[in-house]
Amino acid sequence: MDFSVPQERKLVTAIPGPKSLALQERRLASVSRGAGTLANIYMDHGAGAILVDVDGNRLIDLGCGIGVTTIGHAHPDVAAAAAAQAAKLTHTLFTVTPYENYVRVAEKLAEVTPGDFEKHSILVNSGAEAVENAVKIARRFTGRRVILSLDHAFHGRTNLTMAMTYRPWPERAGMGPFPGDVFSVPTSYPYRDGLSGEEAAARTIDYIETHIGGSEVAAFFAEPIQGDGGIVIPAPGYFAAIRKYCDDNGIVFVADEIQAGMGRTGTWYSIEHHGVVPDLVTTAKGIAGGFPLAAVTGRADIMDAVQPGGIGGTFGGNPVSTAAALAVFEVIERDGLLAEAQRVERALVARIGDWPSRFGVVGEVRGKGAMFGVELVKPGTTQPDPAALTAIIRHATANGVIPLDAGSWDSVLRFLPSVVISEALIDDAMGVIEETLATL
Secondary structure (H helix, E strand, O other): OOOOOOOOOEOOOOOOOHHHHHHHHHHHHHOOOOOOOOOOOOEEEEEEOEEEEOOOOEEEEOOHHHHOOOOOEOOHHHHHHHHHHHHHOOOOOOOOOOOHHHHHHHHHHHHHOOOOOOEEEEEEOOHHHHHHHHHHHHHHHHOOOEEEEEOOOOOOOOHHHHHHOOOOOOOOOOOOOOOOOEEEEOOOOHHHHOOOHHHHHHHHHHHHHHHOOHHHEEEEEEOOOEOOOOOEOOOOOHHHHHHHHHHHHOOEEEEEOOOOOOOOOOOOOHHHHHOOOOOEEEEOHHHHEOEOOEEEEEEHHHHOOOOOOOOOOOOOOOHHHHHHHHHHHHHHHHOOHHHHHHHHHHHHHHHHOOHHHHOOOEEEEEEEOOEEEEEEEOOOOOOEOHHHHHHHHHHHHHOOEEOEEEOOOOOEEEEOOOOOOOHHHHHHHHHHHHHHHOOO
16 A cells, blocks of 8 residues: 555654644643643654654554554545545434434444344444443343443443443542442453463352342443453453353343454454454444544344434434445455454564563563553563553653553553554564663
8 A cells, every 4th residue: 555654764853843842832721631641742644654743753653543543544545535425414413314324334333243143233422432322222121230341441431431440540530429330340361360261250250249149230341352451361261251141141241342343453353352242342443544433233132122312412423424434444345454453463473472581571462463562560570560661652752653551550561553554664663662671
């Protein structure tokens, strides 16, 4: 693929440059400090895996806006589809006077989400909104109220989804009270618990039975690969056992695929790596190439349990966002981007798979597709090392590489690059990060 921006890192000023510094001063005078940023480097444009800041520096993007621009920045097909739709119709509200784009996106979601049963969808604006609607749908279907989420989970920043999110800082601090009947239960974290999938599932189930009671539970929410939690991938067999428990107890099993879905891990949805079919799936982030769109998709009988008017919203399934999403689906299929995500995985494993043996601060490297985490520990221990993560990110961003932080202890270096990133860019970016690893 030809890109409008050269796919190589190039620094022409110190980072942040003078224009970014000036914009930061304006930002401090007008934007709430609550909207904090990882790096105060202001972007102007981008293409593929490269961002160009307002000072003309070209940076390697290993974050994709936390997993959004999976197919690359400003993909021309997505931009063209959105522009064409914007010239025709920008809004009517689907629940007043509907339009075809919404229906077509729902049809594509029914096609690519796991399961061969009849599926229906609702389109909304954001991942947190998708999770909230999935809660409402599951409660309406089961007649129950209790919601379960996993330790180390991240499900959003609204009041309900903060109650489902694991760690208190910074998302939940001082924000309560939160809704009741939401419980966090033990998960499978192979690096830290050493349990098999079956053993970890037995621990989870025992906790539910002894603390809550399975007959009280409406839905079990799980990120098949936890993103903000630190790229935590449960051990094989974990989700199969949880799925059986949900079936045996009439619990709706929800795969939160907001960060890991839409091809990022080399399959359409990351739950496919576990061989499990969920009842409901939430999709967001990568679905529309940067335009706001999210969805809940699942078994038709569950999705249709809600009365007409019980779910919806003014901008959900907006015509422009859905046009962009249809272009994203087409690009993924036409350009074989599931295979490209698998290529990125192979390249990352080949480039950084030996870091635990080379650098004492690296406890584990793990991931699927274009979704990887590097767990940082104090050498010779498994004790988290958040200071190491801070040092790595500070050095990387100053040298034109944008990774992400993650983990319940702020000690996991997270990579969510575009699936079109080249091996040369991966090598360059990892070389920059190694400069700090060698000093820790």
